[in-house]
Amino acid sequence: MTWLDLPAGTGFGLDNLPYGVFSTTGTAPRTGVAIGDSVLDLAAATGDDVHATGSLNAFMARGPQAWADLRAQLTEWFTGGAHRSTVEPHLVPRSEVTLHLPVEVADYVDFYSSRHHAENLGRMFRPDSAPLTQNWKHLPIGYHGRAGTVQVSGTPVVRPSGQRKAPTDDAPTFGPSQRLDIEAEVGFVVGTPSELGRPVPLAAFDEHVFGVCLVNDWSARDLQSWEYVPLGPFLGKSFLTSISPWVVPLAALQAARVAPPARDVPLLPYLDDSDAEPWGLDIAIEVRLNGQLVSCPPFDLMYWTPAQQLAHMTANGASLRTGDLFASGTVSGPAEDQRGSFIELSWGGTEPLTLADGSTRTFLTDGDTVTLTATAPGASGGRIALGEVTGRVEPAP
Amino acid sequence: MTWLDLPAGTGFGLDNLPYGVFSTTGTAPRTGVAIGDSVLDLAAATGDDVHATGSLNAFMARGPQAWADLRAQLTEWFTGGAHRSTVEPHLVPRSEVTLHLPVEVADYVDFYSSRHHAENLGRMFRPDSAPLTQNWKHLPIGYHGRAGTVQVSGTPVVRPSGQRKAPTDDAPTFGPSQRLDIEAEVGFVVGTPSELGRPVPLAAFDEHVFGVCLVNDWSARDLQSWEYVPLGPFLGKSFLTSISPWVVPLAALQAARVAPPARDVPLLPYLDDSDAEPWGLDIAIEVRLNGQLVSCPPFDLMYWTPAQQLAHMTANGASLRTGDLFASGTVSGPAEDQRGSFIELSWGGTEPLTLADGSTRTFLTDGDTVTLTATAPGASGGRIALGEVTGRVEPAP
Numbered sequence: 001m002t003w004l005d006l007p008a009g010t011g012f013g014l015d016n017l018p019y020g021v022f023s024t025t026g027t028a029p030r031t032g033v034a035i036g037d038s039v040l041d042l043a044a045a046t047g048d049d050v051h052a053t054g055s056l057n058a059f060m061a062r063g064p065q066a067w068a069d070l071r072a073q074l075t076e077w078f079t080g081g082a083h084r085s086t087v088e089p090h091l092v093p094r095s096e097v098t099l100h101l102p103v104e105v106a107d108y109v110d111f112y113s114s115r116h117h118a119e120n121l122g123r124m125f126r127p128d129s130a131p132l133t134q135n136w137k138h139l140p141i142g143y144h145g146r147a148g149t150v151q152v153s154g155t156p157v158v159r160p161s162g163q164r165k166a167p168t169d170d171a172p173t174f175g176p177s178q179r180l181d182i183e184a185e186v187g188f189v190v191g192t193p194s195e196l197g198r199p200v201p202l203a204a205f206d207e208h209v210f211g212v213c214l215v216n217d218w219s220a221r222d223l224q225s226w227e228y229v230p231l232g233p234f235l236g237k238s239f240l241t242s243i244s245p246w247v248v249p250l251a252a253l254q255a256a257r258v259a260p261p262a263r264d265v266p267l268l269p270y271l272d273d274s275d276a277e278p279w280g281l282d283i284a285i286e287v288r289l290n291g292q293l294v295s296c297p298p299f300d301l302m303y304w305t306p307a308q309q310l311a312h313m314t315a316n317g318a319s320l321r322t323g324d325l326f327a328s329g330t331v332s333g334p335a336e337d338q339r340g341s342f343i344e345l346s347w348g349g350t351e352p353l354t355l356a357d358g359s360t361r362t363f364l365t366d367g368d369t370v371t372l373t374a375t376a377p378g379a380s381g382g383r384i385a386l387g388e389v390t391g392r393v394e395p396a397p
Numbered sequence: 398m399t400w401l402d403l404p405a406g407t408g409f410g411l412d413n414l415p416y417g418v419f420s421t422t423g424t425a426p427r428t429g430v431a432i433g434d435s436v437l438d439l440a441a442a443t444g445d446d447v448h449a450t451g452s453l454n455a456f457m458a459r460g461p462q463a464w465a466d467l468r469a470q471l472t473e474w475f476t477g478g479a480h481r482s483t484v485e486p487h488l489v490p491r492s493e494v495t496l497h498l499p500v501e502v503a504d505y506v507d508f509y510s511s512r513h514h515a516e517n518l519g520r521m522f523r524p525d526s527a528p529l530t531q532n533w534k535h536l537p538i539g540y541h542g543r544a545g546t547v548q549v550s551g552t553p554v555v556r557p558s559g560q561r562k563a564p565t566d567d568a569p570t571f572g573p574s575q576r577l578d579i580e581a582e583v584g585f586v587v588g589t590p591s592e593l594g595r596p597v598p599l600a601a602f603d604e605h606v607f608g609v610c611l612v613n614d615w616s617a618r619d620l621q622s623w624e625y626v627p628l629g630p631f632l633g634k635s636f637l638t639s640i641s642p643w644v645v646p647l648a649a650l651q652a653a654r655v656a657p658p659a660r661d662v663p664l665l666p667y668l669d670d671s672d673a674e675p676w677g678l679d680i681a682i683e684v685r686l687n688g689q690l691v692s693c694p695p696f697d698l699m700y701w702t703p704a705q706q707l708a709h710m711t712a713n714g715a716s717l718r719t720g721d722l723f724a725s726g727t728v729s730g731p732a733e734d735q736r737g738s739f740i741e742l743s744w745g746g747t748e749p750l751t752l753a754d755g756s757t758r759t760f761l762t763d764g765d766t767v768t769l770t771a772t773a774p775g776a777s778g779g780r781i782a783l784g785e786v787t788g789r790v791e792p793a794p
Contacts, residue, residue, distance in 0.1 A: 133626050163536055165535075234540050312632070
């Protein structure tokens with residue numbers, strides 16, 4: 001059906017077609033589409049300058065009809081042989097490209113939508129209270145993060161310094177974080193902006209959201225636990241957030257849509273998706289530490305869907321901009337090997353993991369590399385890949 | 398000394414020279430400098446395209462030498478008569494201009510640096526705990542806000558809707574905020590970016606910060622109190638943040654520098670400004686409701702200075718971008734008429750204010766207009782103006 005010679009089991013088949021920004025030696029960053037082991041140079045193949053800007057933003061801003069049109073054109077180009085001679089010259093081996101931050105991030109919001117993660121953190125951070133705060137099942141809790149430190153996969157993770165204070169210390173000290181952690185998350189990228197004062201209802205989710213990436217929201221737990229009361233996380237998170245270079249179009253995830261878990265309390269109308277086609281997503285994440293699989297967080301168990309997150313984020317009239325990124329919050333399932341952070345995997349550092357090389361870990365050690373990958377059901381019956389987001393920990397300067 | 402016919406007591410004399418973005422009917426937004434009752438069209442007067450971009454960002458990115466050079470040139474132009482014939486044609490009456498958002502805001506951070514405000518809020522939000530959290534005197538608490546909803550003075554304040562839940566309610570309800578409030582703050586605009594992984598020390602504050610504006614961080618207290626545990630304020634703040642249109646260069650505030658209040662606990666070295674020229678600032682703010690003066694918050698009593706805020710914000714290696722905006726947090730003094738928010742002025746709604754027209758207020762009513770203005774000592778012995786930030790409350794749609 002396609003003239004492309006796709007590797008068996010590739011997650012980058014015709015049912016995926018994710019967008020990214022790439023360059024080759026001596027050329028400027030431009031938009032590409034991953035297909036098999038290649039990248040299609042969209043700037044060259046389409047002749048459209050929107051793909052030569054060095055970020056996806058200008059194309060994303062064109063809106064859902066333009067997204068659908070280009071996806072249809074790509075499918076046509078790669079199917080049958082009619083376009084092979086014009087398209088094939090614009091394929092570049094993925095092994096030869098450098099991948100860049102795909103999106104110029106406008107605002108970055110991080111949610112907290114895994115019930116298992118929130119319960120685990122609640123038990124550790126607030127042992128004397130109920131694990132879930134009273135509001136948790138009524139609204140998707142979220143907060144703004146630092147957009148300027150969202151970087152592409154591969155960016156070194158320099159161990160941050162900051163104030164730490166153990167409960168037994170009299171006063172805080174300043175120094176390198178001793179509890180450097182990950183948060184395995186899924187991120188959603190806004191294409192179509194919205195007007196100030198106009199909430200985006202659940203049903204308009206796919207008119208505004210362009211696509212999906214993987215997010216590692218690196219976290220310094222010692223900085224975070226000292227600073228976060230009463231206004232939330234700040235320096236414990238703002239040193240780096242890494243995202244995968246390939247943004248998978250929402251259209252590629254139609255086969256991954258599932259119902260979210262049953263809700264325990266009635267939802268207010270603007271969040272009630274019980275009569276709608278739900279936006280739970282069957283995305284299977286894998287977390288590897290130095291190549292070893294340590295966790296398999298299941299995104300389909302997330303209590304709040306991205307459509308509910310978007311509806312909530314705009315319920316007060318807050319506007320969206322092209323390039324807004326909102327992430328799910330750490331994805332954790334009920335099982336120990338489904339936890340999306342090391343603070344959960346090691347239960348606050350009290351239960352170290354033993355790795356295959358015999359070493360143990362609670363939090364991250366200098367030199368550690370963490371890689372997140374994920375797959376989801378594709379339209380053709382196989383699984384599509386969300387790419388990967390990776391980072392290696394470097395010592396504090 | 399100057400050929401300009403400046404109004405007596407103008408806050409926009411030669412010792413101020415704030416930058417903004419303006420347009421006149423049928424012309425594109427461009428950079429201007431406020432002088433007396435006029436605006437100097439910088440794009441036309443300098444012929445430099447950096448001033449024709451519609452925001453200050455490109456000029457701010459040039460760095461402190463360029464800022465100093467232009468300020469010196471402006472002073473020369475307005476002093477003596479040599480340049481009058483070339484400069485005067487580019488003066489536009491301020492009454493004829495429309496002012497725009499001066500800065501394309503990159504990241505927006507809001508601090509919480511008034512001890513009196515933090516104590517007041519602590520007493521109201523957490524009556525069973527000490528008013529200041531344990532960390533408050535060790536670090537300037539802050540959090541990220543929504544950059545995309547920072548708007549210029551005059552933008553209508555549409556009453557936001559959201560989830561509210563009184564302690565006596567069984568479940569939250571959704572509807573227009575019943576506790577719409579202001580926060581009178583001072584904002585600092587970053588010009589020079591910094592590298593990821595490189596903290597900005599106290600002494601480098603004025604190499605990175607371009608100037609100062611007034612900020613009204615509109616707040617829906619009922620939304621905020623229900624949502625903010627454990628990750629901080631979100632929708633209670635993200636519907637709108639208004640800033641004054643004129644950005645006063647840091648150079649104009651040298652005469653306003655004062656020592657901050659004595660600190661109660663020793664500070665870690667990266668925050669310790671006891672041996673440095675301090676960056677406390679004697680800025681006197683006035684809050685007017687429908688024209689009536691209701692509060693005079695004193696910025697010189699802020700516990701944490703903007704230099705400490707910047708050093709803290711980057712201590713973990715977080716980078717700065719041109720256009721980053723960080724605000725002080727609500728400015729409140731110890732006296733009742735020095736409180737920078739209505740939740741403080743009305744003590745959580747329990748002690749209504751009586752206005753000159755005989756009406757009372759706890760929180761804001763539809764149709765109310767709130768205006769913040771401020772002045773500071775200028776180099777020539779008078780006071781310079783920080784302009785104003787105003788907004789009128791419109792009913793929920």
